[in-house]
Amino acid sequence: MEKIILYGLGSGGRCAFDMLSTDKNIDIVAICDSFSDEKREYMGVPIIPPHELSSYIFNRILITSIYVTEIVDVLRNEGINEDVITVYQAPKILADYFIFQVEKWLSDHGEHTDLVKQSVYLAQKPPELFSYERWKNIYSYLVAKGMFRDCSNSRVKLQKSLLASPTNDRDTYMQQFLCLLDKGDCAAAQRKLDSIHHHFPDKDIDSIYMKSLLQLYIGGTYNRQYVSELLNKKDEQFFELVKGKSIAIVGPCVSKEKLGEEIDSHDLVIRMLPSLKDNSDSQEIGSKTNIVYLSAYRLEMMKAEDKELLRLKDIFYVFELQKEESEFESITNGKSRTMLFEAKMKLFNGFPTFLQRILIDLLTMQAKSVKIFNFDFYTTKAAYKSSYSNFSDSEKLAGVGDNLLLNHAVFHDIASQQVFCKRLLENGLIEADTKTREVLKLGVDEYFDKLHLAFN
CATH class of the missing domain: 3.90.1480.10 (Alpha-2,3-sialyltransferase)
Structure with a gap:
């Protein structure tokens, strides 16, 4: 069993702890943190200051904080060999934690022990069966696993679920606004934007951005x-x-x-x-x-x-x-x-x-x-x-996730990127070379088919 010490107990550190504590091959012997005086333990694991590291036996120190350079300097000063230091970058933690949570949910709703098959099975369910967040999990997991033939249908259900969600906060309004733009319904997007301004009249950078983005989808230049x-x-x-x-x-x-x-x-x-x-x-x-x-x-x-x-x-x-x-x-x-x-x-x-x-x-x-x-x-x-970096070269993207597919599944929406540029091309706001134009002419279903051919 590998004995590790986590360095950092911010949001990334807590996510890493949740994942690693379920691994039977890993023993988290301590958590090192600069603010250890404020709290002495987390989930039964001692929280220690750097000067106490020498009193612990461990195989590896896993840095889960964004302050990597500063922490490495601290560890050097404590005489820690750099060979035992590993950096677990925050974006990678978030990507891995997303998959960890989704797979846990899929396991709890299992018709299949194969979680990819389980996600494909759930993607066939009617849109009203799951919440927007659950459809997002299903769709994003399919993207992460390269199951593009099943992505288009689940993405449509994701959109339907989002637009049917109650709008109790500004973030939901904004997500619905962006969804309507993606679907090409600029008139409905304009009405949604008017609703946002009515319910949340404060003018800030978000409202300026949304108004500007609408102009691009309509076909006008930024005012x-x-x-x-x-x-x-x-x-x-x-x-x-x-x-x-x-x-x-x-x-x-x-x-x-x-x-x-x-x-x-x-x-x-x-x-x-x-x-x-x-x-x-x-x-x-x-x-x-x-x-x-x-x-x-x-x-x-x-x-x-x-x-x-x-x-x-x-x-x-x-x-x-x-x-x-x-x-x-x-x-x-x-x-x-x-x-x-x-x-x-x-x-x-x-x-x-x-x-x-x-x-x-x-x-x-x-x-x-x-x-x-x-x-x-x-x-x-x-x-x-x-x-x-490319999809098949994960080492160059060590700070983002296992690969670019996972990156797009967690932080982006791979189809939204193509749809946005497609709209700009159709509206005459950009031009493209021949090969790029061919991709931007594709509908969402056709685009996912192209991705399927590329990765399967």
Whole structure:
């Protein structure tokens, strides 16, 4: 039996404890926490300060806190060998805990011992049988397990259950609003938004975001008056850079087409940071880069590795999550900003993935045109450049979950990402290369069929 000590007792630590305490091969001998004086035990397990670690026999210390760097420094000071330290990243904990909870529920409602078969069986039930949260569990579990042929039907039931749910709070109103947008019922979405404003009149970033998002689904551009109060000096600088410009966004997929000349013909070319590590043929992907978007996860990696890619001249960096301004200045050459709505972006049943975040941010700034290249929306299992993570390469995504399917099941809705971009394409707000356009023309059922062929 492996003896482990958990370090951290925040929400991630408690989720990790719940999961690991059910494993017969693991013995949690203690929980280390900087605030151990406030509480001496948790569920019968002692909570100890770092200086007491030396009095315990253990095989491994599992860090469950987001303050990894600081904790590793503390452990070093206590003479702990780094070989026994393992980091259990917060997103991975949440993803694993989601599966843990869903499988526990599936086991309790078991017609089948095979939990995947059980989820498929439950997906055939009428929508009124389960609550919205249960349908979300069933649908998300099917996505996580790659059972795409059963996803479309359960997603429809998820939507029906949500729209039939009582609207007692703002979050439910917002989820229903996003659901109606996803279904393409913009008139009903407008009525729902009016109801939100009636019941919750306070004007905040959520209401501004929802009003702006509706404009994209209807086909209008963002009205700048919706967001002008949110813009700071760095946003204004970025606005002046992109306003009235033709923009190309280059994605992670391998392209055998010679698109480089067309990509470079745009006024501005946007790439994600991993692209800068590629040695791909410039005839395929072009050589021009003006703006680089950087996810929070990638930022943490790049701060430790390849720091020179964060200091390239004549590059405007856009970060996914809010950081202290001083941290930006120390990382980049000073030309940087964070995405508008950076922590508030939502689509139906989850958060946008990175392309959708970029499009929402970029269309705020009144570009003349936006064209996306080399995105396949995961319909090809192993078509990604080596510098990007893909569905079959879980090690590169150690901080997110077992794989990208699980990531999309827990934090995003894989179909919502395709539907959103499809709406933008139909409304003339974006253009796409031939292969990307083919995927965006698919209906939800057809899209799930494509995913099924790619992963089964």
